[in-house]
Amino acid sequence: MLAYIARRVLATIPVMLIVAFFVFSLLYLAPGDPAAVIAGDQATPQDVERIRASLGLDRPFVVRFTEWLWRIVQGDLGVSIFTNLPVSHMIAQRIEPTTSLMLITIVLAICIAVPMGVVAAWKAGSWIDRAVMAFAVFGFSVPVFVTGYVLAYIFALQLDWLPVQGYTPLSEGFWPFLENLILPAIALGSIYIALIARITRATMLEVLAQDYIRTAKAKGLGSRGILFLHALKNAAVPISTVIGIGIALLIGGAVVTESVFAIPGLGRLTVDAILRRDYPVIQGVVLLFSFVYVLVNLAIDLLYTVFDPRIRY
Amino acid sequence: MTETVLNKTQTAASKAGHTGPLLQVEDLRTHFRTIDGTVRAVDGVSFHIAGGETLAVVGESGCGKSVTSMSILRLIQEPPGKITGRILFQGTNLLDLSEKEMRAIRGNAISMIFQEPMTSLNPVLTVGRQIGETLRLHQGMDEKQAEARAVEMLDLVHIPEAKRRVREYPHQLSGGMRQRVMIAMALACNPQLLIADEPTTALDVTIQAQILDLMRELKSRLGSAILLVTHDLGVVAEMAERIVVMYAGRKVEEATARDLFARPRHPYTQGLLGAVPRLGSSLEAKGRSRLSEIPGIVPNLKKPIIGCAFAGRCPAVTDICRSVAPAVETKAPGHFAACHHAPREAVAA
Numbered sequence: 001m002l003a004y005i006a007r008r009v010l011a012t013i014p015v016m017l018i019v020a021f022f023v024f025s026l027l028y029l030a031p032g033d034p035a036a037v038i039a040g041d042q043a044t045p046q047d048v049e050r051i052r053a054s055l056g057l058d059r060p061f062v063v064r065f066t067e068w069l070w071r072i073v074q075g076d077l078g079v080s081i082f083t084n085l086p087v088s089h090m091i092a093q094r095i096e097p098t099t100s101l102m103l104i105t106i107v108l109a110i111c112i113a114v115p116m117g118v119v120a121a122w123k124a125g126s127w128i129d130r131a132v133m134a135f136a137v138f139g140f141s142v143p144v145f146v147t148g149y150v151l152a153y154i155f156a157l158q159l160d161w162l163p164v165q166g167y168t169p170l171s172e173g174f175w176p177f178l179e180n181l182i183l184p185a186i187a188l189g190s191i192y193i194a195l196i197a198r199i200t201r202a203t204m205l206e207v208l209a210q211d212y213i214r215t216a217k218a219k220g221l222g223s224r225g226i227l228f229l230h231a232l233k234n235a236a237v238p239i240s241t242v243i244g245i246g247i248a249l250l251i252g253g254a255v256v257t258e259s260v261f262a263i264p265g266l267g268r269l270t271v272d273a274i275l276r277r278d279y280p281v282i283q284g285v286v287l288l289f290s291f292v293y294v295l296v297n298l299a300i301d302l303l304y305t306v307f308d309p310r311i312r313y
Numbered sequence: 314m315t316e317t318v319l320n321k322t323q324t325a326a327s328k329a330g331h332t333g334p335l336l337q338v339e340d341l342r343t344h345f346r347t348i349d350g351t352v353r354a355v356d357g358v359s360f361h362i363a364g365g366e367t368l369a370v371v372g373e374s375g376c377g378k379s380v381t382s383m384s385i386l387r388l389i390q391e392p393p394g395k396i397t398g399r400i401l402f403q404g405t406n407l408l409d410l411s412e413k414e415m416r417a418i419r420g421n422a423i424s425m426i427f428q429e430p431m432t433s434l435n436p437v438l439t440v441g442r443q444i445g446e447t448l449r450l451h452q453g454m455d456e457k458q459a460e461a462r463a464v465e466m467l468d469l470v471h472i473p474e475a476k477r478r479v480r481e482y483p484h485q486l487s488g489g490m491r492q493r494v495m496i497a498m499a500l501a502c503n504p505q506l507l508i509a510d511e512p513t514t515a516l517d518v519t520i521q522a523q524i525l526d527l528m529r530e531l532k533s534r535l536g537s538a539i540l541l542v543t544h545d546l547g548v549v550a551e552m553a554e555r556i557v558v559m560y561a562g563r564k565v566e567e568a569t570a571r572d573l574f575a576r577p578r579h580p581y582t583q584g585l586l587g588a589v590p591r592l593g594s595s596l597e598a599k600g601r602s603r604l605s606e607i608p609g610i611v612p613n614l615k616k617p618i619i620g621c622a623f624a625g626r627c628p629a630v631t632d633i634c635r636s637v638a639p640a641v642e643t644k645a646p647g648h649f650a651a652c653h654h655a656p657r658e659a660v661a662a
Contacts, residue, residue, distance in 0.1 A: 211432040217388055218427075219420035219447050219498070222413075233437045308437050309482040 117200025139194030
């Protein structure tokens with residue numbers, strides 16, 4: 001088991017290297033010149049050239065990539081072109097809102113989606129099942145920013161139950177903190193909920209047709225015991241896989257959600273950095289997201305052993 | 314809540330003055346509504362089992378024997394299924410009980426073992442947990458008591474190192490062991506009736522013999538009645554006291570095991586017995602060396618069957634067989650068959 005974890009952690013290194021390469025080269029190939037942006041409208045070509053040289057943008061790709069990588073390995077994500085602050089410092093400032101938003105979304109989504117999928121499978125073909133499936137299609141097809149604005153319009157502007165936008169740190173109390181994140185979490189989570197509910201339903205349908213479910217019925221178990229112990233534990237592996245993979249949806253969605261709800265998180269930082277072509281910041285944030293994604297999925301692979309004793313590493 | 318239901322069914326079960334058979338099935342019909350018509354999987358079957366008795370229900374695949382056994386515990390999904398008739402267990406009609414009352418009977422007063430030991434145990438729960446579950450559910454044991462009892466049950470079904478095995482998962486056990494676990498699970502609450510649906514079909518022949526031995530041993534120790542559903546006449550001969558032969562959802566013959574094997578009355582039963590290979594039979598006289606077979610196939614259960622269900626395959630068929638369904642009649646004392654032509658013994662007045 002420990003050897004397996006070590007191997008998996010080591011295996012993340014090449015993955016991260018590939019991610020790093022893409023992050024670096026995509027921005028290198030992207031149109032627009034940061035030197036020109038920094039220099040401003042009034043600058044002469046000589047000014048731009050000078051700024052470019054001072055940023056090291058005139059040197060060959062491979063040299064810059066290797067140097068950059070070496071610094072990253074040492075934990076130095078570089079300095080923002082725009083603010084001159086260390087990227088790690090800027091990320092640290094913005095990480096709390098994003099982490100909070102993601103965690104609340106994940107918890108909320110699992111608590112809503114899994115029971116929804118279980119009930120839909122149990123009552124397959126009934127109106128509940130159809131309602132869940134309709135919701136799932138809806139959740140998939142409506143983009144986050146639309147859901148976000150609609151939710152804000154109804155629950156914040158019309159009903160005045162929750163704040164329209166903004167963020168309150170956890171240190172200022174749990175309720176003000178939560179209040180600001182409920183609507184963003186629902187907006188961000190709707191696709192995620194739809195995804196998890198669908199997989200839960202499909203997997204549960206398959207599990208409920210198994211012989212051991214018939215055995216459980218023959219033992220006199222009620223539907224709750226059958227569904228949530230005998231069936232769900234068997235369905236847990238595919239469901240948790242999708243929960244892990246779906247984190248990618250959340251990362252993408254967080255960027256949009258944070259813009260809609262004016263949350264000062266990593267998503268906003270990313271958008272701002274892209275608009276300013278602030279390469280070091282973009283690179284730092286994307287690397288961080290990829291790293292988190294890889295780690296979460298490793299954790300879920302390890303979680304399989306808890307659900308299914310037949311899986312041993 | 315469960316407590317009261319339990320008490321209720323237990324009093325119902327031990328109802329004073331109930332003197333009839335342990336289980337009496339009357340005119341059981343289990344039909345399934347499908348897109349292209351109603352399938353009459355079981356169509357008017359009656360039989361009874363006395364306390365401590367072993368009754369075998371035999372027939373070929375699709376004759377409705379498994380559906381019959383599932384119907385008794387009401388494990389048929391309704392809808393599309395529909396069970397009618399009467400299933401009297403110690404005088405209580407199981408078809409009148411609520412789902413909750415039925416749950417208190419399943420795994421407790423009546424329990425069931427299935428054909429596929431490989432897939433009938435939950436792969437992600439320990440064996441001890443699965444045996445203990447019934448005890449916690451029906452006997453109100455706590456986790457510790459249930460586990461201790463699960464160890465005893467594993468001992469009872471001769472699984473070595475029960476203390477260790479109780480914490481193992483089904484995939485760590487062989488097929489024979491898993492069927493032993495199924496039996497332990499089924500017998501944990503001392504049921505009055507054990508329904509065994511093809512309990513040995515999926516096992517190797519040597520393991521089959523062991524499981525049959527075990528079932529016989531436990532039966533004599535615990536006194537449960539057994540409803541044995543099988544297509545294996547060898548198993549029937551070893552286990553059963555009485556036999557019900559089913560064909561196309563109907564009962565065609567019923568007799569004691571001895572009578573049925575010695576003097577089968579229904580042409581279908583005769584065909585079944587003729588299709589069983591015997592060791593050494595090829596050494597006998599010429600002409601006995603080939604296994605006989607029953608020509609034709611089972612009728613389509615989606616259409617109502619007019620006349621005798623076996624008419625299309627019967628060697629002794631006449632016109633009346635194709636138009637009038639034969640009733641189950643007494644052909645000899647304790648020997649019933651549904652055939653117009655089966656000989657009837659003169660019953661002494």
